[in-house]
Amino acid sequence: MSTPLSIFTDNTKEFLKFMKSRYTLIHQSNVFFRDVHYAVMAYLELNKVHPRYLESEELTRRVIAHLEQQGLLRPIDARTWLVTVPEFKLPSSKPAAPAKPAPGAASRPAAPKPAAAPATPVAPAPQPPQGS
Secondary structure, rough: OOOOOHHHOOOOOHHHHHHHHHOOEEEEEEEEHHHHHHHHHHHHOOOOOOHHHHHHHHHHHHHHHHHHHOOOEEEEOOOOOEEEEEEHHOOOOOOOOOOOOOOOOOEEEOOOOOOOOOOOOOOOOOOOOOOO
C-alpha cells in the first residue's frame, strides 16, 4: 500500500496536470499554498484517500517541498511559489509568419483575376403624368 506522499512523488507530472485542469497553472506564474492544498485534497479523494484537514495541510507542505526539490516550484514567500514548468507555457501571441510559397511557385505566373461582371443599368423610375 502506498503512502499519501508517495501518491504525489510517484506521479508528479500527473498531479501537476490534474492541478492545471482545475486551477490556472501557467509557467512563470504564481501559485498559492491554499491552491496547492485544495488540489492535494482533491487528488487524494480521486485516489480514494481521505485525510483530515490538518493532515492534508502537512501533506501539502511535504508535496510542495518535493516540487521545490524537483525544480517545479520556486518559493517567493512563505505562502507563494513561482511555477517553473515549461510545458505549461502559454502559446506565443506573435502573429503567424506569412506562408512561404510552394517550391516552383515563383516560376509560375499568377492566375489572372476573374473580370467583374458588368453592372446592369437601372432604368429611371417613371414620372406620373402632369395634368391640366
